[in-house]
Amino acid sequence: xxxxxxxxxxxxxxxxxxxxxxxxxxxxxxxxxxxxxxxxxxxxxxxxxxxxxxxxxxxxxxxxxxxxxxxxxxxxxxxxxxxxxxxxxxxxxxxxxxxxxxxxxxxxxxxxxxxxxxxxxxxxxxxxxxxxxxxxxxxxxxxxxxxxxxxxxxxxxxxxxxxxxxxxxxxxxxxxxxxxxxxxxxxxxxxxxxxxxxxxxxxxxxxxxxxxxxxxxxxxxxxxxxxxxxxxxxxxxxxxxxxxxxxxxxxxxxxxxxxxxxxxxxxxxxxxxxxxxxxxxxxxxxxxxxxxxx
Amino acid sequence: xxxxxxxxxxxxxxxxxxxxxxxxxxxxxxxxxxxxxxxxxxxxxxxxxxxxxxxxxxxxxxxxxxxxxxxxxxxxxxxxxxxxxxxxxxxxxxxxxxxxxxxxxxxxxxxxxxxxxxxxxxxxxxxxxxxxxxxxxxxxxxxxxxxxxxxxxxxxxxxxxxxxxxxxxxxxxxxxxxxxxxxxxxxxxxxxxxxxxxxxxxxxxxxxxxxxxxxxxxxxxxxxxxxxxxxxxxxxxxxxxxxxxxxxxxxxxxxxxxxxxxxxxxxxxxxxxxxxxxxxxxxxxxxxxxxxxxxxxxxxxxxxxxxxxxxxxxxxxxxxxxxxxxxxxxxxxxxxxxxxxxxxxxxxxxxxxxxxxxxxxxxxxxxxxxxxxxxxxxxxxxxxxxxxxxxxxxxxxxxxxxxxxxxxxxxxxxxxxxxxxxxxxxxxxxxxxxxxxxxxxxxxxxxxxxxxxxxxxxxxxxxxxxxxxxxxxxxxxxxxxxxxxxxxxxxxxxxxxxxxxxxxxxxxxxxxxxxxxxxxxxxxxxxxxxxxxxxxxxxxxxxxxxxxxxxxxxxxxxxxxxxxxxxxxxxxxxxxxxxxxxxxxxxxxxxxxxxxxxxxxxxxxxxxxxxxxxxxxxxxxxxxxxxxxxxxxxxxxxxxxxxxxxx
Numbered sequence: 001x002x003x004x005x006x007x008x009x010x011x012x013x014x015x016x017x018x019x020x021x022x023x024x025x026x027x028x029x030x031x032x033x034x035x036x037x038x039x040x041x042x043x044x045x046x047x048x049x050x051x052x053x054x055x056x057x058x059x060x061x062x063x064x065x066x067x068x069x070x071x072x073x074x075x076x077x078x079x080x081x082x083x084x085x086x087x088x089x090x091x092x093x094x095x096x097x098x099x100x101x102x103x104x105x106x107x108x109x110x111x112x113x114x115x116x117x118x119x120x121x122x123x124x125x126x127x128x129x130x131x132x133x134x135x136x137x138x139x140x141x142x143x144x145x146x147x148x149x150x151x152x153x154x155x156x157x158x159x160x161x162x163x164x165x166x167x168x169x170x171x172x173x174x175x176x177x178x179x180x181x182x183x184x185x186x187x188x189x190x191x192x193x194x195x196x197x198x199x200x201x202x203x204x205x206x207x208x209x210x211x212x213x214x215x216x217x218x219x220x221x222x223x224x225x226x227x228x229x230x231x232x233x234x235x236x237x238x239x240x241x242x243x244x245x246x247x248x249x250x251x252x253x254x255x256x257x258x259x260x261x262x263x264x265x266x267x268x269x270x271x272x273x274x275x276x277x278x279x280x281x282x283x284x285x286x287x288x289x290x291x292x293x294x
Numbered sequence: 295x296x297x298x299x300x301x302x303x304x305x306x307x308x309x310x311x312x313x314x315x316x317x318x319x320x321x322x323x324x325x326x327x328x329x330x331x332x333x334x335x336x337x338x339x340x341x342x343x344x345x346x347x348x349x350x351x352x353x354x355x356x357x358x359x360x361x362x363x364x365x366x367x368x369x370x371x372x373x374x375x376x377x378x379x380x381x382x383x384x385x386x387x388x389x390x391x392x393x394x395x396x397x398x399x400x401x402x403x404x405x406x407x408x409x410x411x412x413x414x415x416x417x418x419x420x421x422x423x424x425x426x427x428x429x430x431x432x433x434x435x436x437x438x439x440x441x442x443x444x445x446x447x448x449x450x451x452x453x454x455x456x457x458x459x460x461x462x463x464x465x466x467x468x469x470x471x472x473x474x475x476x477x478x479x480x481x482x483x484x485x486x487x488x489x490x491x492x493x494x495x496x497x498x499x500x501x502x503x504x505x506x507x508x509x510x511x512x513x514x515x516x517x518x519x520x521x522x523x524x525x526x527x528x529x530x531x532x533x534x535x536x537x538x539x540x541x542x543x544x545x546x547x548x549x550x551x552x553x554x555x556x557x558x559x560x561x562x563x564x565x566x567x568x569x570x571x572x573x574x575x576x577x578x579x580x581x582x583x584x585x586x587x588x589x590x591x592x593x594x595x596x597x598x599x600x601x602x603x604x605x606x607x608x609x610x611x612x613x614x615x616x617x618x619x620x621x622x623x624x625x626x627x628x629x630x631x632x633x634x635x636x637x638x639x640x641x642x643x644x645x646x647x648x649x650x651x652x653x654x655x656x657x658x659x660x661x662x663x664x665x666x667x668x669x670x671x672x673x674x675x676x677x678x679x680x681x682x683x684x685x686x687x688x689x690x691x692x693x694x695x696x697x698x699x700x701x702x703x704x705x706x707x708x709x710x711x712x713x714x715x716x717x718x719x720x721x722x723x724x725x726x727x728x729x730x731x732x733x734x735x736x737x738x739x740x741x742x743x744x745x746x747x748x749x750x751x752x753x754x755x756x757x758x759x760x761x762x763x764x765x766x767x768x769x770x771x772x773x774x775x776x777x778x779x780x781x782x783x784x785x786x787x788x789x790x791x792x793x794x795x796x797x798x799x800x801x802x803x804x805x806x807x808x809x810x811x812x813x814x815x816x817x818x819x820x821x822x823x824x825x826x827x828x829x830x831x832x833x834x835x836x837x838x839x840x841x842x843x844x845x846x847x848x849x850x851x852x853x854x855x856x857x858x859x860x861x862x863x864x865x866x867x868x869x870x871x872x873x874x875x876x877x878x879x880x881x882x883x884x885x886x887x888x889x890x891x892x893x894x895x896x897x898x899x900x901x902x903x904x905x906x907x908x909x910x911x912x913x914x915x916x917x918x919x920x921x922x923x924x925x926x927x928x929x930x931x932x933x934x935x936x937x938x939x940x941x
Contacts, residue, residue: 026768027699041696042766049686056653056682063660064675067596068667078663083602083655091654092647099643102693106643107636109695114632134471169466170562172627172702176768180698182627185563186465186556190629207702207770209459211471212386215773 026176031198031223033117034179041109048098113180116159117195125159125193128152129265129272132184132206133167134254135213140265144233147243149251149260151220155229156199162192165272167252172208175221181207189274196223216256236261245269300896304454304474305387314451343876345429348836350436351415352733355726357440358408359804362719364447365404366800368396370793373757377790379778389774390457391450391476397460398480401576402487403443405714408722409583410439410494413522416729417498419829419836420516422507422845427500429874430916435490435497437884442487445891449479453895456480459772461569462543464554464562469547475895481544482891486884488536495529498522507828509847513607516827516850517593517600520607521586524614525579531618532575539568548897563628570621578617580714582610584721585652588674591724592656594825595671596663599851602655609648616645626694627701635694642692649685653678668823669743673724676751677716684712687762702772705765711758720750723803731822735835736814738806746802753795760785760792820938826854831863833938839871842931868935871926883912 028043030036065071112118116125129140130152139148154160164173164184173192174181182192184206196202206217224232243262248270251257271277303310328334341349371392375384384392418426426432449455456476458467467477502523506515515523542553543565552560593600600606622630622638656678665671687709691700700706731737765771769782776782821830831853832841843864848855855861890905892898 025763025766027766035699038696038699041693042690042699045690045693045696049689052650052686053679053682056657057679059654059657060675060678063657063663064665067660067663068665069597072664076664078596078598080599081601081658081662082599083605083658087658088602088605088651088655091651095647095650099640099646099689102643102689103640106639106693106695107632109693110632110636110639113695113698169471170463174702174770176699180627180695181701182629182698183625185628187560187562188629203768205768205770208463209390209466209702209772211458211466212390214390215386215775 026203030177030179031200031202032178032194032196033119034113034194035177036197037109037112037117038180041105044105045102048102052095052098114193116193120157120159120195123159125161126155127161127163128154129163129165129267130173130184131165131167131266131272132171132173132210132217133252134169134211135206135217136251136255136257137173137204137206137217137219138251138266139219140267141233142265142267144237145264146233146236146240147262147265148236149257150218151222151259152204153229153232154196154221154223155226156196156223158195158226160194160196162194163272163274164190164192165274168254169210170208171206171210171217173204174207175202175204177202178221178223183208187273188278189272199223199225213254213256220259237263300475301452303451305385305391307388310450317451338878339876342881343433343878345425345433345874345876345880346838347414347418347426347429347432348733348838350432351411351413353436353440354407354411354414355733357443358404358411358722361399361404361407361443362800363804365396365399366797368392368399370797372396373786373790373793375774376776376786378787379780379783380775384774386774387457390459390772391455393772394456394459394476394480395446395450398446398456398484400714401460401580402484403439403446405580405718405722406487406491407439407443408718409525409580410435410491412518412587412722412725412729413494413498413525413583415733416725416829417501417519417522418505419732419832419840420519420827421502421505421510422828422841422847423501423505424840424871425874426497427505428497430877430880431493431497433877434880434883435494437880438490438493438887439487441884441888441891442483442485442490445486445888445895446479446483449476449483453479461573462565463569464543464546464560464565465556467543467565468555470555478544478547478895481540481547482894485537485540485544486887486891488533488540491529492533492537495526495533498526499530502526507844507847509852513604514847514850514852517589517603517606518583518586518827521582521584521589521610524610525582528575528579528582528614528617532572532579535568536572536576539565539572542568544894548894566625566628567621570624571618574621574624575614575617577710577714578613581717582613584718585610587721587725587728588656588677589659590825590827591670591674591728592659593851594728594823595666595668595674596660597666597824598659598661598663599826599854600655601658601661602651603850605651606655609651612648613645616641616648620645623692623694623697626697632694639692639694643689646685646689653682653685668727669738669740669747670724670728672744672747672751673720673727676747677720677724680712680716680720680751680754684709684714684716687712700765702770703765704761704769704771707771708758708761708765711754711761715754715758723750728823729829731818732829732834732836734811735818736810736816737818737822738810739814742802742806742809746799746806749795749799749802753792753799755792757789757792757796760788821853826851828853828863831856833935837931837934837938839873839926839931842868842935868928868931870928871931872923873926874923875921877921879912879915883909886912 028039030039131138137150139152164182166184166186171184172181173184178196179194182190200223202221204219204221240261240263243264248266375381375389454474454476456479458472458477462480465471502519545551546553546555552558554560554562554565556562589600619641620638623642626635691697691709727738727743764782764785820834828845831845843866845863846865848861856863886905886908893902893905
């Protein structure tokens with residue numbers, strides 16, 4: 001028993017040392033308000049759960065040390081105990097309180113991560129249509145009228161609204177240091193609210209398995225002050241080639257691509273599956289049916 | 295030529311060819327061995343046609359152990375591929391197939407038969423019954439499961455394995471993105487095995503409700519039987535969902551429907567919902583019998599009655615109810631909004647309450663006890679802290695806002711291995727070791743068993759604990775490789791070392807079976823653990839009729855009361871016993887099901903139609919057959935009893 005704990009604690013030490021070599025864990029090193037909220041929720045839940053873990057571990061050690069057969073007289077007959085209402089009420093009561101506490105935190109934070117981040121409400125968000133195809137990411141900036149592949153430039157201190165959809169399997173748009181992920185699907189558009197507080201380069205990727213090229217389905221994120229972002233947009237407009245339908249179809253072919261930049265967006269000729277263009281609105285049979293019903 | 299091309303492997307490699315040869319040689323060796331030792335008749339009479347719940351249990355057990363090693367090899371391949379950055383041991387396609395089959399094999403073809411092995415063997419004995427309610431249906435259940443498993447396992451040498459993950463999300467699993475027949479295997483093999491499971495579910499509910507010996511009221515059933523009852527109720531409600539979803543998947547893939555394919559109004563999200571409406575209850579189907587095993591083991595080796603019997607039962611019923619109300623937590627990130635997510639966050643966290651009650655009740659069962667650290671007890675004691683970590687990380691994952699960061703990462707992988715391995719695998723090894731003497735009449739070696747336990751328990755933590763960290767550091771699951779710059783390397787290497795340790799642990803268990811079979815004493819009592827429940831009141835190994843006289847129970851620990859409080863278990867005289875006769879139909883029908891499944895996988899319509907007709911003929915045969923069963927005479931019973939008692 002003793003060397004058991006020795007080994008377990010040495011595992012903990014090894015892991016702490018190994019992770020200590022790296023920088024902070026990405027998810028716990030937030031660079032935006034949503035990721036901050038999520039990191040806070042994670043830390044609160046870890047601390048709360050440690051109480052439970054400690055209680056169980058301590059009780060277990062007490063029981064094992066105190067009531068092992070080798071410590072009892074040979075003729076000891078354990079008593080018959082049915083259970084006690086008081087003890088069982090405590091065992092239900094404390095978890096109920098903890099679950100209520102965590103539920104309140106969850107419900108509040110669920111609301112927060114699904115809306116414009118706190119402190120950013122007044123500002124006009126930058127809307128980016130992020131769509132995936134096997135195994136690339138396409139970023140369309142409709143207002144700026146530019147499009148990039150596999151890299152994303154964003155302004156800091158401004159709310160970001162990502163419109164997510166897919167030209168293939170379900171993917172999941174994830175920039176751990178800016179906030180949690182959300183699915184991109186081919187038959188509807190999901191909205192993800194993010195923002196960046198700190199300029200810098202971040203890792204972005206598809207987190208949802210989507211076939212052969214999934215592991216390399218990543219993109220680079222660069223957050224910069226608004227004026228720098230505007231300068232970049234101007235530069236793209238001055239230098240990049242326009243995105244044609246033909247070119248876009250070519251980009252959709254399965255495979256991997258480097259960073260690409262275009263003026264114009266694919267939204268003009270290949271609109272996102274939202275509103276009237278939603279897959280569930282385009283069904284020919286559906287429209288026929290409703291026509292017949294009328 | 296075109297006809298044969300479909301059977302070729304889409305992505306052949308040297309190890310696959312080696313496996314083909316190995317499979318071929320094994321089949322030849324088995325056939326030659328059976329012929330040489332003239333065992334065909336024995337195999338047919340005693341095993342293939344048996345309807346005895348104990349033999350069916352043992353066949354489930356053998357299948358589960360074989361599948362454990364198959365799934366384990368997949369696991370080792372995955373961990374060795376990801377041990378170092380940019381490893382080229384496996385390519386992306388091969389890795390995708392390996393993690394897909396690892397998931398399906400471990401859940402459907404390892405964990406499920408393992409729990410049914412123990413349920414089959416133990417439940418009728420614990421309630422003092424002669425067999426299950428429908429013995430022939432039970433045989434059909436087993437053979438359907440077995441043929442489903444075989445169909446699934448030939449996929450990697452004929453036509454290619456499924457590669458869309460065990461969740462097989464559409465549109466990835468649709469024809470457009472999964473062009474090989476792999477996903478057809480998934481749909482058909484799970485369908486066939488799932489039908490078997492559904493039949494088992496009905497069978498065990500009826501058995502437990504209708505066939506209990508006198509005196510065993512519902513609230514006097516041993517806890518393992520209670521866990522079996524709740525698990526099978528979940529089976530009966532959850533498995534039809536899988537059946538329907540798989541039919542829709544098959545239709546989409548083979549007949550051009552658009553239930554899930556996203557063109558023409560199909561709905562990929564519908565598959566995800568249906569899959570998890572089955573899939574979440576499924577994990578509770580696995581864990582509840584495990585809870586039952588721990589209740590028996592802890593109470594036996596703490597030498598005390600189970601603390602809080604009523605709250606244990608209530609919590610299991612509560613868990614089985616809640617298990618149907620949480621499926622959305624598997625895709626909080628699908629965009630259903632804050633309100634829906636919040637509702638499912640709360641229901642998910644609520645499961646922690648009944649589960650917590652169980653943990654505390656087990657702890658209080660040890661209180662004032664006299665704990666003996668036998669192998670089954672070691673697994674039970676090891677389960678409590680490890681499963682607690684799994685449970686609390688589950689509560690963390692239940693918080694939808696935070697789940698956006700855990701979803702699809704190694705954190706999730708760590709969490710569910712922290713629940714399933716101590717929760718199911720530990721319990722199954724504990725149960726196996728605990729009931730082994732009842733099954734085979736000798737005990738597994740304790741010393742080797744303890745070595746295996748320490749290897750498994752420690753290596754388990756070395757393998758999976760680092761994944762909590764790599765997950766929080768941004769490592770998505772199911773990535774076949776990663777770059778060195780990510781810094782995931784060292785912790786993944788640690789996981790790989792742990793996986794090797796786990797392999798050593800499981801190899802030790804296999805060695806223990808061999809060693810104990812050869813050297814263990816056959817001269818053991820019918821009750822070697824000094825246990826408490828009815829299955830220990832009969833002989834070891836158990837005679838075909840289970841109990842010479844139907845036992846009378848007064849509590850959930852009738853056998854203990856008989857030993858300590860003078861309760862009289864067996865009243866009356868031995869009478870002739872009516873038994874069900876053997877039948878080859880379940881085996882034959884399942885073989886036809888195998889052909890049926892195989893034909894569908896490869897769109898071979900003529901054999902598919904013939905097989906369908908064959909299946910109906912088997913059913914008709916059963917409807918018109920007269921089967922009066924047979925009697926075991928009093929003389930024969932008395933002879934068997936005195937022989938077993940003398941041994």
